[in-house]
Each structure stands twice: as structure tokens, then as C-alpha cells.
Amino acid sequence: MTTGEGELPGLTALLYAATARLDAHFAACAGAVGLTASQANAVHELAEPLGMRELGRRMCCEPPNVTFVVDRLAERDLVERRPHPGDRRAKVIALTPAGAELRERLFAALACDPPLTGLPDADRRALRVLLDRALRTG
Amino acid sequence: MTTGEGELPGLTALLYAATARLDAHFAACAGAVGLTASQANAVHELAEPLGMRELGRRMCCEPPNVTFVVDRLAERDLVERRPHPGDRRAKVIALTPAGAELRERLFAALACDPPLTGLPDADRRALRVLLDRALRTG
DNA sequence: CTCGAATCATTCGAGCTGTAACGAAGTTCG
């Protein structure tokens, strides 16, 4: 949560600061089109109709959360729950025309002045390599 | 929230993965001593008695959240609210002996097998430099 | 075919987090 002890003060804090920056941008873009961050996350992943389960996997959250978020979006007629052909348990979540239009505006907002892009390509590559290595080596 | 578009799939996802790793370790250590992550965050910062405001600043959250978390900790007699000498509005949050003992155990757990430490020092330094630069250059 | 196990989405309960509004207490300035 903070410095993590044992590592010189910084790395942990920097990682949190970087993700906070990304979150802030995403939340601002979501807000600009009238969505919360979670709702925008769902809309973002709905390039095509998805089952609840698959949507949850892509949103990186648990099923109850998907139900919750989809409820809110459905209330506003941005998505609809369709029966799954061939499995009466499952449902398929699809954007409505209004939802698809809003998704376009979301992407337009996201593309506008995204964070962490002031970095030269070489640095970005190096960063990716180091982070990847850190995650692999534990 | 995911790849962020426009950047090759990776950097954003890697940053989220890294912080997720840190969060998971912290939450696991908190759970090991019977605390939630937020409660552990508060206990972690309470090296010395602090006002609600200052505690919130260090926990990186808003005042109502501090009230909420301190309530839970106070219910379990891990912290106590003392009157602030010289300002009858303010309160001073201090660990009880039980809270201090638990804080020791939390630190012991955190020091055990922390994430992202398999990385050589040179890489860690490079990572810090790059992240710092990324945050500065926007 | 049938019964038990697994899977789907949902509901419930709990906890975390933020914004807005509040009352109490302090501070500033006429």
C-alpha cells in the first residue's frame, strides 16, 4: 500500500502513482460521457456481445459485480440482456444503438491526451521489458 | 482500465498487473493478522498518534473514509480517539497496546516474501528512473 | 435414463470509497 519496506522508498509509490494517473484519465473520460469508471470499463469491453462470465473476465472482476454494472447500464438502455442461444442459463450482453454511440464517444475521449505518453518510445520499451521481468521473476 | 488504445498492448496492463501484485501481498498480510487492507493501511501509518486529517493524508483517502476505518479499529480496541490538546474539534488517533502489537505482526508479515523483489538492483533503479520520468513528462 | 456434480447468473451481506451537507470549534477582521 505504501513503500513495502525493504525496498528503497520509491518503486512501490511510483507504481501506484502511475496507475493512479491512468485511473484518473479513464475516470475523467468516463465522466465526460456520463458513465462511472466501472460502467465505462464494461462498455469499453463490449466491442461485441459477450456472456456475463466472459465480460467479467475481461473487466477483471467477479460475477456479482458484472450483474451490478450491467443492471445500471440496462436501466439506461445502453445494453440489453439477450437469451443465450443454446444455454438457457446464460445471457448475452449487447450494446444498444445508444450504447454503441456512447462507446464511440468514450473512445474519442480516451484518445485525447492520454497519460504517460510523453515518454520516448525507447523508454516505453525499456519500461515494458523491466515490468515484464519484474512480474516474471516474482 | 485495460490497454488504453494507441499504445501497443502492454504498458498499461503491466502497470496494473504490478500494482495488483503489490495489493495482493498487502491484502494477504493484512488478512493474516485479521485486518482488511484499509484497516491495515491505517495501522501501518500509525507509527505515532495522528489527527484524523493527517492520517487521511497518509492513507491517501478522504476524511469520511478515515472515520469509517477508525470506527472499525476502535470497535476492536486497536486504536483510540483521544481529545486533541488545544483544539477541541480535532481528535488524535493512537494505537492501543493491542494495536501496537498487531502492527508489529503486520510488519513482520509484510517483510516476508514481498513481491517484485526478484529484480536485480540495477533493474530496480532503472525502473524507478523510467517511472519517475514518465510521471514527470506527463 | 437418472442422479450427482458443475456452471450460469443472481441475491445477500459486508466492507471500501467518494461527494455533499452538517454542527462544532477555531480564526480573522471590522
Added chain:
DNA sequence: CGAACTTCGTTACAGCTCGAATGATTCGAG
């Protein structure tokens, strides 16, 4: 002094997230 502004912590409300339990459906072993 006293009124206006600020600051402190809290409450109220809304939303996000998860784990556990549930009911409906599907799948698989026998």
C-alpha cells in the same frame, strides 16, 4: 466584541467490489 470564513470530524447517501449461498440449467458417470 461579534460576524464571516475556515477547518475538524462526522453523517448521509450513492456506488463499487467481493465471498457465500441460491435456484435454474447443463453435463457426465453409471
